[in-house]
Amino acid sequence: MVEKILISGNEAIGYGAIYADCTHYFGYPITPQNELIEFMAREFPKLGRTFVQAESEFASISMVCGAAATGVRAMTSTASTAFSLMQEGISGIASMELPCLIVNVQRGGPGAGSTQHSQMDYLIATRGAHGGYKNIVLAPFSVQEAFELTQLAFYLADKYRIHVILLSDGIMGQMYESVELKKLGFPPLPEKNWAVKGSAAHNYVRTFVHNSPGIIGSYYDYMKRSDEKYTKIKENEVRYETYEIEDADIVLVSYGSTARVSLRAMYLARDEGIRVGLFRPITLWPFPREAINKIADNTKKFLVVEDCMGQMIEDVELAVVGKARIGLVGSMDRNLPTGSGMILSRKVLEKIKDFN
Amino acid sequence: MEEKDSPRRLICGRPKSLMQAKSPLCSGCQHGIVGRIISEVIDELGIMGNVVGIGGVGLKRGLNEEAVVFTIQGDGDLAAIGIGDLINATVRGEKLTTVFFNNAGYGTTGGQLAPTTLIGQVTTTTPDGRRPEAGGFPIHVAELMAGLPGVVYSARCAVNTLAQFKRTKKAIKTAFQKQIDGIGYGFVEVLSACPPLLNMRPTKAREWFEKHMLAEYPLGEFKNVNEREIKYQIENN
Ligand code: SF4
Numbered sequence: 001m002v003e004k005i006l007i008s009g010n011e012a013i014g015y016g017a018i019y020a021d022c023t024h025y026f027g028y029p030i031t032p033q034n035e036l037i038e039f040m041a042r043e044f045p046k047l048g049r050t051f052v053q054a055e056s057e058f059a060s061i062s063m064v065c066g067a068a069a070t071g072v073r074a075m076t077s078t079a080s081t082a083f084s085l086m087q088e089g090i091s092g093i094a095s096m097e098l099p100c101l102i103v104n105v106q107r108g109g110p111g112a113g114s115t116q117h118s119q120m121d122y123l124i125a126t127r128g129a130h131g132g133y134k135n136i137v138l139a140p141f142s143v144q145e146a147f148e149l150t151q152l153a154f155y156l157a158d159k160y161r162i163h164v165i166l167l168s169d170g171i172m173g174q175m176y177e178s179v180e181l182k183k184l185g186f187p188p189l190p191e192k193n194w195a196v197k198g199s200a201a202h203n204y205v206r207t208f209v210h211n212s213p214g215i216i217g218s219y220y221d222y223m224k225r226s227d228e229k230y231t232k233i234k235e236n237e238v239r240y241e242t243y244e245i246e247d248a249d250i251v252l253v254s255y256g257s258t259a260r261v262s263l264r265a266m267y268l269a270r271d272e273g274i275r276v277g278l279f280r281p282i283t284l285w286p287f288p289r290e291a292i293n294k295i296a297d298n299t300k301k302f303l304v305v306e307d308c309m310g311q312m313i314e315d316v317e318l319a320v321v322g323k324a325r326i327g328l329v330g331s332m333d334r335n336l337p338t339g340s341g342m343i344l345s346r347k348v349l350e351k352i353k354d355f356n
Numbered sequence: 357m358e359e360k361d362s363p364r365r366l367i368c369g370r371p372k373s374l375m376q377a378k379s380p381l382c383s384g385c386q387h388g389i390v391g392r393i394i395s396e397v398i399d400e401l402g403i404m405g406n407v408v409g410i411g412g413v414g415l416k417r418g419l420n421e422e423a424v425v426f427t428i429q430g431d432g433d434l435a436a437i438g439i440g441d442l443i444n445a446t447v448r449g450e451k452l453t454t455v456f457f458n459n460a461g462y463g464t465t466g467g468q469l470a471p472t473t474l475i476g477q478v479t480t481t482t483p484d485g486r487r488p489e490a491g492g493f494p495i496h497v498a499e500l501m502a503g504l505p506g507v508v509y510s511a512r513c514a515v516n517t518l519a520q521f522k523r524t525k526k527a528i529k530t531a532f533q534k535q536i537d538g539i540g541y542g543f544v545e546v547l548s549a550c551p552p553l554l555n556m557r558p559t560k561a562r563e564w565f566e567k568h569m570l571a572e573y574p575l576g577e578f579k580n581v582n583e584r585e586i587k588y589q590i591e592n593n
Contacts, residue, residue, distance in 0.1 A: 198423050200405025206375070
């Protein structure tokens, strides 16, 4: 029998990490992801795995970098303002092509912003820091999915030798739902013959990772390798879910916690005879551009629901390429446009009705 | 190649762990000497297959217990941007070996002020010499490290003479040994002169080094203990 427990979205990521055989966690406290670092502090040592509370988020991402370089499954978690602090480290990880997981439980911004939920880090998560690298971004919309995508994240990271960002948010993190705990099965992975573990581990062949692809070695080779990797990911790893889009006059596009709100708004609209569908990207990078473009052949109205002032909407615009009209339900549509307000289903319904 | 019946015997050569590669260093740079010392120590301790070196800011975990991890750091990533991480690594009780190259400035980026730059020293960002009012004071990292409970060995050395070379080698070997024995963090600061930074020829730079660097930064062992000190402990039952 599969075990079922009631846990928060933050804890589900912790369980996901355990089930994915992640052995190293490094983090620094920040709201609204504290349940996760506390879960790791409690559970990891019991399993003989490594938990370290770092002195800063820059230190935690550097530790993830060091651990990942040795070939183990490593991760960190943080929230918005401190996600910014990690950017240099993440860019370094990209240059070294190290598989690892970085969880961002989004809070309000800019700056320290608020300690409550938002979806204001879409662009930084999908576009990244300096240097033009790409990374896989996964966005769960239920506690169960947070558990499963964490496992998928580690698999994809190892498969492509790339870092993965799990983009959650304050509501997702604090939300409690029952979860079926089961280990997902994945195809076999390539051996990490590049890992730095001391040459004895590789028949005395020395291994080396470094963050200067344009100084040491060939910049061209690095870019070519990355380009091929990104193309392969775009071809194979796009994930999304659709609800009632076949006959929809309006398609809502939403990820994470606002996708839950949108799903409910969709049913409310359907009850009133308005033909609404929902498109939910699960991978924010690679973004399901082609799928949306296809839908735009039939549906002429897209309403993007995201708790910010419009970020994912840019990707939707790029996907639709002028074939349909696009509207936004954003942070200004919270019931209280403050740190504590949120986008409610009835507001989305209202916007659906207004969208002519 | 050494041959069995050959009357010739190799008395000096490249340490096994030192890779054969073209040196990227400037002529007159003493870093190569320290690199050689580290390689000799790795050879002598027989840890070649189990050693991981880290250049610049970076930290390890995830390696097996026997792995010997050392970091090689300079004035910037150790004494400026990375000083917090360095101290916190010892606060966490990491058992590492750090070799710190102190050459009183930033060589790679073209000779700017570092935290270790001497008072009065001209750099490209202190064109009139470092003044305490604007540029502050040189930092003495080896003494600072000696004050931290996670550190079990801290020394400052130089490689300007053969005698100093031997002392440096002994210090680095001791620091490695403390890590291998599971005692704690070992730190060795090695002073050196960087000719381009000083805008001098190597011989001149060495004179400058002996006159000024050694006056500011005393050589010696600041800590050498065989146990990490715990002053007070709460007994939980
Ligand atoms: S710049 Fe200075 S420290 Fe760097 S290689 Fe040249 S002499 Fe050595």
